[in-house]
Every structure is written in C-alpha cells, then in structure tokens.
Amino acid sequence: MSLTPRRQRRRTAGAGLALLSLLALAPAARADDDHRPAAVPPLPAYAQECGSCHVAYPPGLLPAASWQRLMAGLPRHFGTDASLDPAAAQAIGAWLAQHAGSARKVQREPAAPPEDRISRSAWFQREHREVSASTWALPAVKSAANCGACHTRADQGDFSERHLRLPR
Numbered sequence: 589m590s591l592t593p594r595r596q597r598r599r600t601a602g603a604g605l606a607l608l609s610l611l612a613l614a615p616a617a618r619a620d621d622d623h624r625p626a627a628v629p630p631l632p633a634y635a636q637e638c639g640s641c642h643v644a645y646p647p648g649l650l651p652a653a654s655w656q657r658l659m660a661g662l663p664r665h666f667g668t669d670a671s672l673d674p675a676a677a678q679a680i681g682a683w684l685a686q687h688a689g690s691a692r693k694v695q696r697e698p699a700a701p702p703e704d705r706i707s708r709s710a711w712f713q714r715e716h717r718e719v720s721a722s723t724w725a726l727p728a729v730k731s732a733a734n735c736g737a738c739h740t741r742a743d744q745g746d747f748s749e750r751h752l753r754l755p756r
C-alpha cells in the first residue's frame with residue numbers, strides 16, 4: 589500500500605525525534621515505539637488464555653481502567669464466555685495493570701475507548717483511516733479486532749509497516 593507524501597514526511601520527522609529521545613533517555617524511549625514488539629516481559633498465561641480466540645493484544649494499547657473492566661466481565665466477553673479460574677485471572681489482571689497504557693498513543697487520550705476496544709480508540713481510527721470499508725468487510729478480515737489479518741506479526745506485538753500485508 590502506498591502512503592501519502594504528507595504522512596511519509598511526518599514519519600521521517602518522527603523517526604528523527606525518536607532517535608533524539610533515544611539518545612537522551614534510552615529506557616523511556618522504548619515505550620514510544622508503540623508498534624514494535626513491546627519491551628514488556630511476556631506472561632505465558634496471558635498468551636495462552638487471552639490469545640486463543642484472537643491475538644493476545646499488547647497490554648500497552650489499552651489504559652489500565654479498560655483492562656480492569658474487561659477482566660471483571662469475562663463471563664460476558666463480547667458475546668462469549670471467556671471466564672478464567674480465579675488464580676489465572678488474578679495473575680493476568682495484575683500483569684495487564686502493570687503494563688497497561690505504556691504506548692504513547694494511549695497516554696495522549698483522555699478517556700478509555702468505547703467498549704474498552706483497542707479498535708475503537710481515537711488513535712486506532714486515525715492510524716487506520718486509509719483502510720477502505722471494502723477491505724474491512726473482506727472475509728479474511730471481518731473485524732477490526734482481527735489484527736492478524738493485516739499485521740502478520742500481531743501475535744508478537746509487532747505492528748510495524750514492514751510486516752503489514754493487506755488481504756485482497
């Protein structure tokens with residue numbers, strides 16, 4: 589897919605800024621790389637329990653309040669029952685709380701997204717405005733929540749353009 593020149597310019601400037609902040613404060617800069625594999629220690633239980641029906645969404649892409657509500661509502665999870673035993677729920681909830689909202693995009697937004705969906709965040713809508721309605725409707729996509737349909741390394745938390753492939 590091709591990018592508009594304006595967007596490319598913004599990205600180039602962004603890369604320069606990112607490099608500067610990397611030099612200035614290396615640990616903080618990592619949280620800025622929203623779309624790279626998160627510098628978050630993986631929790632195998634999370635990948636296993638929350639990655640079976642869809643990709644295990646990166647914790648940094650939702651604020652803590654959203655994860656908390658989602659974890660409290662697992663028996664009625666988007667029309668399915670995603671209940672966990674209390675020990676697993678506790679461990680996953682704590683890990684999510686600890687790593688929530690680390691993406692800069694998320695920190696810039698004042699409120700939790702509707703339905704606590706990553707796909708309904710304002711930043712998500714902005715980043716995906718070039719995706720056409722017909723692409724969203726493709727059988728291979730069906731839902732904006734189906735990140736892996738386009739982001740071939742979504743399961744590794746990598747949303748970089750390099751690993752983006754739009755289905756036809």
Ligand code: HEC
Pocket residue numbers: 637638639640641642645658659662665666668669670672680704705706707708731732733734
């Ligand atoms: C039994 C299947 C199932 C399991 C297990 C499951 N989910 Fe889901 N989840 C769903 C469905 C179905 C949706 C709605 C997908 C759609 O709209 O296309 C969803 C959507 C979501 C969304 C919103 C995606 C978006 O941005 O639109 C989040 C966040 C989420 N799940 C988190 C979790 C977490 C955390 C766990 C583990 C505790 C979990 N899920 C386990 C079925 C599941």
Ligand code: HEC
Pocket residue numbers: 589591622623649706707715716718719723724729731732733734735736737738739747748749752754
């Ligand atoms: C229909 C295909 C499609 C689906 C499904 C999709 N995306 Fe994307 N995504 C794109 C496109 C196209 C871009 C824009 C790339 C660009 O212009 O930089 C993008 C950009 C992004 C970016 C910004 C990447 C960057 O380089 O800054 C993030 C983060 C992202 N998507 C996360 C997600 C998440 C999380 C999901 C699932 C909840 C998802 N996407 C679902 C196609 C998709």
